[in-house]
Amino acid sequence: MMPSADVVLRKTIEIPAEPEKRVRNRAATEQAILDAAKRLLAEEGFQNFGINAVARGAGCDKQLIYRYYGGLDGLVEAIGADLGSWVQDRIPDDTGGMFLLTYGDLMERLALLFLDALRADPLMRRIVAWEVSENTEQVRRLSEARSKALAGWIERMRGSLTPPKGIDAVAVNAMIFAAIQHLVLSAGVSGQCAGLALKTAKDWEKAATALKRIVRGVYG
Amino acid sequence: MMPSADVVLRKTIEIPAEPEKRVRNRAATEQAILDAAKRLLAEEGFQNFGINAVARGAGCDKQLIYRYYGGLDGLVEAIGADLGSWVQDRIPDDTGGMFLLTYGDLMERLALLFLDALRADPLMRRIVAWEVSENTEQVRRLSEARSKALAGWIERMRGSLTPPKGIDAVAVNAMIFAAIQHLVLSAGVSGQCAGLALKTAKDWEKAATALKRIVRGVYG
DNA sequence: CTTGCTATTCACCGGCTGGTGACAGGTAGG
DNA sequence: CCTACCTGTCACCAGCCGGTGAATAGCAAG
Numbered sequence: 377m378m379p380s381a382d383v384v385l386r387k388t389i390e391i392p393a394e395p396e397k398r399v400r401n402r403a404a405t406e407q408a409i410l411d412a413a414k415r416l417l418a419e420e421g422f423q424n425f426g427i428n429a430v431a432r433g434a435g436c437d438k439q440l441i442y443r444y445y446g447g448l449d450g451l452v453e454a455i456g457a458d459l460g461s462w463v464q465d466r467i468p469d470d471t472g473g474m475f476l477l478t479y480g481d482l483m484e485r486l487a488l489l490f491l492d493a494l495r496a497d498p499l500m501r502r503i504v505a506w507e508v509s510e511n512t513e514q515v516r517r518l519s520e521a522r523s524k525a526l527a528g529w530i531e532r533m534r535g536s537l538t539p540p541k542g543i544d545a546v547a548v549n550a551m552i553f554a555a556i557q558h559l560v561l562s563a564g565v566s567g568q569c570a571g572l573a574l575k576t577a578k579d580w581e582k583a584a585t586a587l588k589r590i591v592r593g594v595y596g
Numbered sequence: 597m598m599p600s601a602d603v604v605l606r607k608t609i610e611i612p613a614e615p616e617k618r619v620r621n622r623a624a625t626e627q628a629i630l631d632a633a634k635r636l637l638a639e640e641g642f643q644n645f646g647i648n649a650v651a652r653g654a655g656c657d658k659q660l661i662y663r664y665y666g667g668l669d670g671l672v673e674a675i676g677a678d679l680g681s682w683v684q685d686r687i688p689d690d691t692g693g694m695f696l697l698t699y700g701d702l703m704e705r706l707a708l709l710f711l712d713a714l715r716a717d718p719l720m721r722r723i724v725a726w727e728v729s730e731n732t733e734q735v736r737r738l739s740e741a742r743s744k745a746l747a748g749w750i751e752r753m754r755g756s757l758t759p760p761k762g763i764d765a766v767a768v769n770a771m772i773f774a775a776i777q778h779l780v781l782s783a784g785v786s787g788q789c790a791g792l793a794l795k796t797a798k799d800w801e802k803a804a805t806a807l808k809r810i811v812r813g814v815y816g
Numbered sequence: 817c818t819t820g821c822t823a824t825t826c827a828c829c830g831g832c833t834g835g836t837g838a839c840a841g842g843t844a845g846g
Numbered sequence: 847c848c849t850a851c852c853t854g855t856c857a858c859c860a861g862c863c864g865g866t867g868a869a870t871a872g873c874a875a876g
């Protein structure tokens with residue numbers, strides 16, 4: 377189908393095709409802004425994340441962001457509020473029908489679940505990258521929301537299992553989760569990490585195997 | 597000592613204290629620019645790293661950066677060139693008088709050395725954070741220089757030791773180095789990582805212990 | 817001194833940013 | 847009808863950014 381002459385004309389001189397008659401609906405607009413913000417952050421990263429960009433993405437005036445969210449800070453906080461539900465939506469909260477008999481079973485499963493969840497969620501990756509790049513109030517709030525949600529998830533999954541005596545589980549687990557986060561971040565940006573290619577499914581299987589081996593090496 | 601009145605005045609109305617009579621010395625200016633760039637990147641991060649900021653930091657006109665380095669890209673490349681020497685300056689190239697008998701001995705030592713070296717070098721930390729936040733040509737070059745230098749160091753230290761059969765050392769080592777990098781980055785920004793405080797020397801001892809445990813768990 | 821080269825600075829551009837005040841348009845109540 | 851409110855838009859500001867062309871200041875040789 378050829379575009380009609382007036383469409384071409386409109387495109388050329390930048391008249392919006394059909395004014396779209398933006399319905400006057402605050403709730404919908406708020407949602408559109410929030411969605412645009414999350415989409416922008418996920419796709420473009422925090423670098424060019426600003427009031428103007430979000431407004432452009434939401435197709436509305438930036439003034440509305442100030443009105444409805446009190447500026448970028450408030451908007452970021454709203455994103456953080458969603459993070460709580462992220463964990464619940466994206467990571468299974470049960471044991472997947474398995475019986476986790478030992479702390480090692482648990483940690484292996486948590487590590488693999490977290491790896492996959494993070495791999496599947498660009499927004500979360502951007503936030504993690506943001507966390508290690510800046511230390512503004514904005515990021516701190518976001519970071520806190522994320523870590524809280526994550527800690528809650530782990531706590532729920534842990535059940536009554538306790539780490540083996542003589543092992544500083546907090547420190548070890550911090551290293552394990554740090555490894556996962558950096559691996560996924562690096563892969564998301566450059567498709568590899570420390571010489572390990574991370575593109576194909578096979579690559580990721582290798583990584584998962586290594587991860588399991590590490591967890592099992594510590595927790596048996 | 598109280599600042600003299602004219603110092604106060606100068607500070608207030610922003611007249612440079614003593615025109616400084618910048619000597620006409622290209623080599624010195626180039627060095628000043630490079631130093632300013634590294635200092636800026638290390639102290640402020642890549643966020644506000646730009647031509648104007650570097651020129652301000654070096655106390656010269658940005659035009660000189662274009663002339664001498666061909667713009668920011670060239671300057672970044674010059675920083676990358678220094679990275680090669682970083683490893684040699686900051687990480688011992690010998691075994692520290694120890695005899696590394698096993699691959700496990702080797703990896704434990706490498707991990708701990710790398711941890712300390714990264715902790716001590718804010719510039720390197722910023723670069724790593726940059727690497728996982730952006731994927732521009734600039735960063736790719738920098739990243740490549742860094743990983744090359746690192747790989748070379750590891751290769752030199754490795755000597756004739758080989759990993760145990762049946763273990764995907766590339767993948768496992770990638771996870772270990774990823775863990776170290778994320779841990780140090782997170783600590784540098786927020787003083788903690790995944791609930792593990794990382795401020796005092798004692799905190800870091802815990803981390804080091806966990807790291808050793810992980811390495812030993814895999815490589816024995 | 818004059819000529820020429822080089823190091824350095826200056827002035828200016830367009831474009832984007834965050835932020836704000838005034839205005840337009842639809843919708844409800846009196 | 848008019849009024850009052852709410853949603854959305856527009857125009858404009860100062861400030862910074864990267865980038866560039868032209869002018870200036872110091873040195874060195876003829």
